[in-house]
Amino acid sequence: MKTNLRQARKDKGLTQQQLADRVYVTSRTIIALEKEEYNPSLMLAYRLSLALEVPMEELFDLRENKEKEDKKYEDL
Amino acid sequence: MKIYSRKNLFGGIFYTCLALLYLWQNRGQLDDISPIDWSILACVIAAACIRFYTAFSKKTGRQAMIEENDEREKLLQLKIYRTSFWSGSFGLFLIGWFAESCAGDEAAKYVSVGIRLSAVLLLLLHILVSAAYSFIRSCRSLQ
Numbered sequence: 131m132k133t134n135l136r137q138a139r140k141d142k143g144l145t146q147q148q149l150a151d152r153v154y155v156t157s158r159t160i161i162a163l164e165k166e167e168y169n170p171s172l173m174l175a176y177r178l179s180l181a182l183e184v185p186m187e188e189l190f191d192l193r194e195n196k197e198k199e200d201k202k203y204e205d206l
Numbered sequence: 207m208k209i210y211s212r213k214n215l216f217g218g219i220f221y222t223c224l225a226l227l228y229l230w231q232n233r234g235q236l237d238d239i240s241p242i243d244w245s246i247l248a249c250v251i252a253a254a255c256i257r258f259y260t261a262f263s264k265k266t267g268r269q270a271m272i273e274e275n276d277e278r279e280k281l282l283q284l285k286i287y288r289t290s291f292w293s294g295s296f297g298l299f300l301i302g303w304f305a306e307s308c309a310g311d312e313a314a315k316y317v318s319v320g321i322r323l324s325a326v327l328l329l330l331l332h333i334l335v336s337a338a339y340s341f342i343r344s345c346r347s348l349q
Contacts, residue, residue, distance in 0.1 A: 150272075159278040168278050 153177040210267025218257035298325040
């Protein structure tokens, strides 16, 4: 899933470890999220949104990701 | 006293049991234990202390707790368990098949059949546990 996590984190001036400490996960999880290799749980997404002060919809590009997924199913 | 990391607590208990087992095995002849064995025992006791300290210390336990409850790590572990289970069962079956083809006498053939049978039993056990787990879950969701 496409995310704006890296940009939002840099805008906030946080390191990956600092963000990880704020949302109670390991820095490896933050790296995986930024590399778009892992989709977070709803709670983690909410925590990240609060920590970075960015709406969830914007942080995880939910509209764009939904449209992409919709298209994938419509093409079936 | 609050437990911050169960994993480290169990690790501490394990190392303590290991040290106690060693002492129990050598009861009555503690004077004859070689310095190398004493140093190994000291290392095991030190490991147990470190584990207990990490399990109960707020400062170090926090990181251990985060590591334990990290959702991605849990998912990864589940994937590793699944992969290792299937590759292990398949490997066991292959070893049994290979052992049978190389077996020289009757006894070796029985061993190879036993290995293959254990692979099949492992799969059956897996199916049984999965079915029981899904049954319990469906019962719980009905409540």
